[in-house]
Amino acid sequence: MMKKKLAWLCIGCMAVSVLAGCGGNADAGNDTPAQQEASEEAGEEAVEGEADSPAEGSGEAAGNGETISMMCWYDEDDMEGVVNAVNEQLNGEYVLEYTYVALSDYNNVLSTQLAAGEGPDIVADETDFLARIKAGNLMDISDMDIISEFSEDGFALCSEGGKYYGIPSYGWFAGIWYNQDILDECNVTLPKTLEEFIEACRTIQAAGYEPVGFGLADGDTAHANLFGYLENVFYHNNDKNADGIGFDEKFARGEVSFEGNINEHVEKWYRLIEEGFITSEMLGISNEEALNNFIAGRTAFFNGGPWQYTSFADAGIHFGMMPQLSDTGENVYVIGGAAASYGINANTKNEAGAKAVLSALGSVEAQQAMLESNPGGMSYRNGVIANMPEEYESVRDAIDNGNISYAANRWSVDMPAASLVDESISQIQGLISGDLTVDEYIAALDAKADSIRYE
Template identity: 25%
Template sequence: MAAHRKRYVAGALALALPLALAACGGDSGGGTGGGDGDTLTVWHYENDDSAMGQAWAKAIEIFEDENPDVTVKVENQTFEQIQKNAKIFLTGDDVPDVMEYNKGNATAGQLASQGLITPLTEEADSRGWADTLPDSIQTTAQYDEQGLMGSGDWYGVPNYGEFVGVYFNQDMLDAQGIAVPTTFDEFEDALATFKAAGITPIATAGSEYPLGQLWYELVLHYGDRDLVDAYQLFTEDVDFQAEAFTQATEKLDEWIKAGYIAGDSAALTAEDMGVSFINGTYPLMVSGSWWFGRLVEEIPFTWGQTLFPENDMHPGSSGNLWVVPENAANKDLAYEFIDITLRPEVQEILGQKGGLPVAGDSASITDEKTKEMTENFESILDSDGLAFYPDWPVPGYYDVIVSELQSLVNQSKSPSEVLDGLSNAYEEGKTDLLEG
């Protein structure tokens, strides 16, 4: 590679942040799209071996080939540090040209409302992103003046997806004579059969996100798109004591009492859950597509993945967003790089590696397991079935959901009391967002 095309890879954000913070008082003339036209600085937090890491590497290779006089600086950051410090370093001028960032009201929405990231609507229209990406994927890209997701300008561009489904241990199903459930009744029958055989059926974790996503699957089983839009996008008021939330929470309580969920799961982490499923302790795990690559590598038994039975909607969303800081020096180069990540050759890498492309085609995927998972995701997109995640609506709601559902597992609160706790925090957070 020629010297003028050398790509620099920096360390974690723990190293990059002091430089960014020290530059906050300086003036490099950033934010105009001019600046150092010979450099594109990219920040992302994907592992090099992951589907996204490999796809971004391909995108950078294409960019370098098409822009031989531009040096690409790639800085591998950490999700936690960017999440925690983005508002601080983006106020300075020593910022990346394009960076990966989390989507939702409490994250990208806040940066958008504070003017820290660049509106991308004109680029989305002129480059065809608005035509390429499915509507439910575009929801996470758009934010209004208050930073609420789902309308307004584009502030980010997603290029992969994720969803929650059911992973199953086929060997354990076969041992009990259970077919892979295709209806909710069959799913509950499977839970009862396993429990009768002395096997706790569902691997989950109450101290982190998994139990909340299981609960949300049940909410979606009893709810509809109008409920999701009211809950996630504030289109209407939400009554947590109404039918869908009540049925879901009472059903989860019923499963807890029946022993379908381990009594100690309130204290378990997502890692505990995943390891227990990989080890064959539990036959079922309701969790996300982000586990797929690890399961492929580590599971010693026959297994599979399916959608939650009879649900029209599922927890899931676009993946993280590419955003362009308002003070970026080379915005035009950033737009070009983002556009490349949506090209077929980059999207195909995501597909082949299990990364759920949002502008790809499952027909080109050769591995059967990967193809099946991608087809499940495509079926969700085709039916406008992405319902996002339960903790998204308001800042701090993740911790509330964890705490309230731990109380349900521990049987220290009734379903109605849990719903009161969820409702109170939701309404307070919603008020803060709308009036803030």
């Protein structure tokens, strides 16, 4: 009896919400976007109510195989294990459906969807996760049990004001892959400093190999290489920058600019371009092609991270990873941090299902599966065993000491960091082609930052 009444109530709510939604849209002339938003929000809650109430009312498990959607830029191959692990635990109650969107479109597609009150049930994002929290796109999940299973570091990008809005997928880091066989053949020992790196590249180039592989038509590797170097020489190990990594917080808020602070370091890094190791030819090469060259054993160094490990191991090359470039070779860093976090769309039509999926995504099995497709990656989940293959020997110290940090993660406190990273990737193309000087490159970053900062 009770159930039937509830059902009717739900149907009524749904009808109202649909009408409200349509009315809000068709009746565009009168109300402001804000009002309209509000009316749609109200409609949304009514729809949500429908998903919740049967479960609450009857105490039974609901779901019956309803689909819960999730979108991310991680390859389907890499996510397959995770999705399988989740669906196994859900046992048919709900089904997680994973959609891949390329990283270059991800921000746009997700932003548009969320702005229109749509979007996947499970929202995944990295540096811009914080923006989604501020926009009210994500549900507060502080009361979920799964939170306590993660170490506090993991919530760097998905908590705000003591509340939790997501859980981390895994921890990423990026260093510089090297081909040991080429180094051996050229009699080069693993370089530690930028100076040694340039020397090594010279020798390797003379031996007919490509010293560093960059596919900059679409790749972010030059940006990663530069900001890896800055991590070592500007943010850390640097007396002149009294703020350390705190610089970025000030930068994000607009209190300081890159101009006049990082110039000398970028100038030093620019030698890689001057010496002809990063060439304008690379602007016409895709990241994939550059990666293929490394896999084929034609390239000595390649910027990257654990997500590439499997393809190198499968290719049977003799490889390893070293930290980012530095001036001294002491106290060196890799760039990295929490990877994508998973949260629940505030507009989800199936809160119970989304919560069930999120718990499953936080399970040991799912988190372990993520590491299996990213060998060497870190986990923030209790009980997940992260093993580090021997290829990571040269970065083991850095990682054990917690020397993992990345500027873009820190920018996200007050700007859509992904947009600034995109701008850096674009402007580095100009730096390499010779259209921009180092100063102009830095000025372009500052200008972009000025235009996207949160108020």
